[in-house]
Amino acid sequence: MAPATPSRKPLMAGNWKMNNNHLEAIALVQKMAFALKEPDFDAVDVAVIPPFTAIRSVQTLIDADRLAIQYGAQDVSQHASGAYTGEISAAMLAKLGCTYAVVGHSERRQYHAEDDAVVNAKARAALAADLTPILCVGEGLEVRKAGEHVAHCLAQLDGGLEKITADQARRTVIAYEPVWAIGTGEVATPQDAQEVCAAIRTRLADLYDGGVADEARILYGGSVKGGNIAKLMAQDDVDGALVGGASLDPGEFVKICRYRDLPV
Numbered sequence: 126m127a128p129a130t131p132s133r134k135p136l137m138a139g140n141w142k143m144n145n146n147h148l149e150a151i152a153l154v155q156k157m158a159f160a161l162k163e164p165d166f167d168a169v170d171v172a173v174i175p176p177f178t179a180i181r182s183v184q185t186l187i188d189a190d191r192l193a194i195q196y197g198a199q200d201v202s203q204h205a206s207g208a209y210t211g212e213i214s215a216a217m218l219a220k221l222g223c224t225y226a227v228v229g230h231s232e233r234r235q236y237h238a239e240d241d242a243v244v245n246a247k248a249r250a251a252l253a254a255d256l257t258p259i260l261c262v263g264e265g266l267e268v269r270k271a272g273e274h275v276a277h278c279l280a281q282l283d284g285g286l287e288k289i290t291a292d293q294a295r296r297t298v299i300a301y302e303p304v305w306a307i308g309t310g311e312v313a314t315p316q317d318a319q320e321v322c323a324a325i326r327t328r329l330a331d332l333y334d335g336g337v338a339d340e341a342r343i344l345y346g347g348s349v350k351g352g353n354i355a356k357l358m359a360q361d362d363v364d365g366a367l368v369g370g371a372s373l374d375p376g377e378f379v380k381i382c383r384y385r386d387l388p389v
């Protein structure tokens with residue numbers, strides 16, 4: 126497919142998972158803010174995705190220091206409000222200034238039995254509140270070994286995008302995260318990442334139109350580090366990364382955000 130155009134600004138999103146209390150979160154964002162300069166933000170969108178309990182602190186710091194760092198949540202309720210103990214609504218996250226909400230992360234699918242219908246309901250709830258969903262898809266090792274990874278990811282994509290309009294799909298971020306590469310140090314090869322990201326873009330063109338496919342950002346996630354990001358970003362259909370472990374290290378995450386300075 127066509128190479129990344131200026132309309133697809135790369136996005137580097139750090140998913141902190143269940144790490145960092147609100148004080149640690151402030152310290153981490155401060156360290157990132159100290160290292161990142163204005164031109165970095167012209168080249169790439171930088172986002173942190175802290176646990177719910179740290180979002181308010183991150184918002185306060187980012188607002189006070191007028192930082193260009195975006196932020197979001199790791200999950201969102203499919204429900205608007207009411208008796209759903211423990212849930213956080215999209216409207217609550219929007220009120221906290223969140224830009225993104227991750228939906229369908231493999232850890233939610235695996236440990237919380239979230240299926241495509243739930244993932245889709247969460248994506249639609251996020252979009253209704255003007256949040257940008259980061260919709261995750263990805264295959265496990267068995268599926269990969271069986272050679273069914275593309276079909277598997279496209280089925281998750283179809284399910285996740287059910288009843289989502291073209292305008293909504295245009296601003297949705299898709300993250301391809303092969304489960305076998307998450308937290309294992311075993312990164313997908315750039316060709317593996319490109320194969321699935323290209324298939325996702327082609328499916329977006331089929332489901333909607335070429336405009337949606339051209340504009341929607343597709344991220345790769347799974348053991349991304351400073352040492353492998355440049356090769357991944359050299360792929361036509363990889364528009365950024367959803368970074369787990371390496372986003373907890375400000376030096377490493379800044380290196381990832383500055384992938385253009387790294388040798389391919």
Ligand SMILES: O=C[C@H](O)COP(=O)(O)O
Pocket residue numbers: 140230302306307308309310346347348349367368369370371
């Ligand atoms: O959301 C992030 C992914 O699960 C990747 O995590 P990782 O970079 O630690 O492999």
